[in-house]
Amino acid sequence: MLRSVDDSTPVRSAPHAALTFTAPPEVRVLSDILPDDPLLMMGAGPVPIPEAVARANSVVINHLGATMSTIISQVKEMGRYVFQTKSEWVMGVAGPGSAAMEMAISNLVLPGHKVLCVVNGFFSARMAEMSRRLGAEVITFDVDGHHYAPADEVEALIAKHRPECLTIVQGETSNTVFNRELPAIARAAKKYGCLVIVDAVCTLSTMPLQMDDWQIDAVITGGQKGLSSIPGVSLIAFSNEAWDRINSRTTTNSHWCLDAKLAENFWHKGGYHYTAPVSGVLALHEALRLVCAETLEERFARHYRCSQALQNGIEAMGLRLFTPPTSRLNSVVGIAIPDGMNNADICAHISNRYHVEISGSFGLPMVRIGQMGEQCRAHNLFRTLHALGSTVRDMGGKVDLPASMATLEYSLHNALV
Numbered sequence: 001m002l003r004s005v006d007d008s009t010p011v012r013s014a015p016h017a018a019l020t021f022t023a024p025p026e027v028r029v030l031s032d033i034l035p036d037d038p039l040l041m042m043g044a045g046p047v048p049i050p051e052a053v054a055r056a057n058s059v060v061i062n063h064l065g066a067t068m069s070t071i072i073s074q075v076k077e078m079g080r081y082v083f084q085t086k087s088e089w090v091m092g093v094a095g096p097g098s099a100a101m102e103m104a105i106s107n108l109v110l111p112g113h114k115v116l117c118v119v120n121g122f123f124s125a126r127m128a129e130m131s132r133r134l135g136a137e138v139i140t141f142d143v144d145g146h147h148y149a150p151a152d153e154v155e156a157l158i159a160k161h162r163p164e165c166l167t168i169v170q171g172e173t174s175n176t177v178f179n180r181e182l183p184a185i186a187r188a189a190k191k192y193g194c195l196v197i198v199d200a201v202c203t204l205s206t207m208p209l210q211m212d213d214w215q216i217d218a219v220i221t222g223g224q225k226g227l228s229s230i231p232g233v234s235l236i237a238f239s240n241e242a243w244d245r246i247n248s249r250t251t252t253n254s255h256w257c258l259d260a261k262l263a264e265n266f267w268h269k270g271g272y273h274y275t276a277p278v279s280g281v282l283a284l285h286e287a288l289r290l291v292c293a294e295t296l297e298e299r300f301a302r303h304y305r306c307s308q309a310l311q312n313g314i315e316a317m318g319l320r321l322f323t324p325p326t327s328r329l330n331s332v333v334g335i336a337i338p339d340g341m342n343n344a345d346i347c348a349h350i351s352n353r354y355h356v357e358i359s360g361s362f363g364l365p366m367v368r369i370g371q372m373g374e375q376c377r378a379h380n381l382f383r384t385l386h387a388l389g390s391t392v393r394d395m396g397g398k399v400d401l402p403a404s405m406a407t408l409e410y411s412l413h414n415a416l417v
């Protein structure tokens, strides 16, 4: 940093002159810490970001005023498109996907409410835990065996318990399960006046989600997965019915930062709630703009084509996909660990040797490769699949790498989408 001579001249009479301070720590500069050849981020998030998103993320502007107001109104407008809703209650959240999750739940669930939580894995269990912490009476429907939740079974539970809210994840990133009957589940819940909260952190903009048509009341997403933005700035949408429930609350939300009525000041009234993470909102703006430029139809087709080709390539290598086809998520692909290996070793080797980052799992015998946003590009797929096959081979496993690469190429170019 440049300083003038005057800046660096100590002022003997400054208020702190008589104080003693501990010495500042000696740390390494970032360029010494970060690898020269950056890792290709092909795990379960965060995912690579486009250049426009990175550039926007380096800009700081006033968090209030005319420029920000234009940005906010465009983020909401693009958010409505991505969520496929006409509801005006779209907002950004400073915080991870989990903060958006807690915002949805803490504004809609009151102490003593019954909440039916469909639990397929780690992230859907988090929504049950958040509901419990709010003092709700939580009924969990634990779906075992890495399976999607069947709509008829969920509807029977709704009819029996008559919950005020239902929570469900569209794609369970933790074990790569896809809740394919989400539309029927959401519509069934609405027949009983039950509000529906959907976690679409990994799936939004990677596969269809029709908020209005499916009658969903709150959808949440993070930045760092399907949208290919930065982590730490998230997006939420409430339906009109959800907003009515928020307006009719007689007690305030105990989470001040996550209070939707306070957030309304900033996101709808040009006022102040907390200082918005302006750079992150600009990054999110660019990520959403790129989704709009691509169109949802094209983006879903790209994700489908890439994920299918990757899955075909993995199987052609001789490895096994973790989740059965009927429940399999495309946004994150789970690969069963070959006998005698463990996921920590595989992840470490592929990262150290091939500079490709993939994810282990929460105690399950699999590794995960993400297919979200920028991860769904042919050049990333070729490099990742080759690195995975080479890793298993380096570790003494048997794989057919040429067949795998040929299958990837064939599938990418002959996909029926």
Ligand SMILES: *Cc1c(COP(=O)(O)O)cnc(C)c1O
Binding pocket: 045, 096, 097, 098, 099, 123, 169, 171, 172, 173, 174, 199, 200, 201, 202, 222, 225, 231, 232
């Ligand atoms: C990643 C993820 C979350 C949590 O998001 P954070 O940004 O880590 O809080 C929640 N749900 C799903 C489905 C996810 O994939």
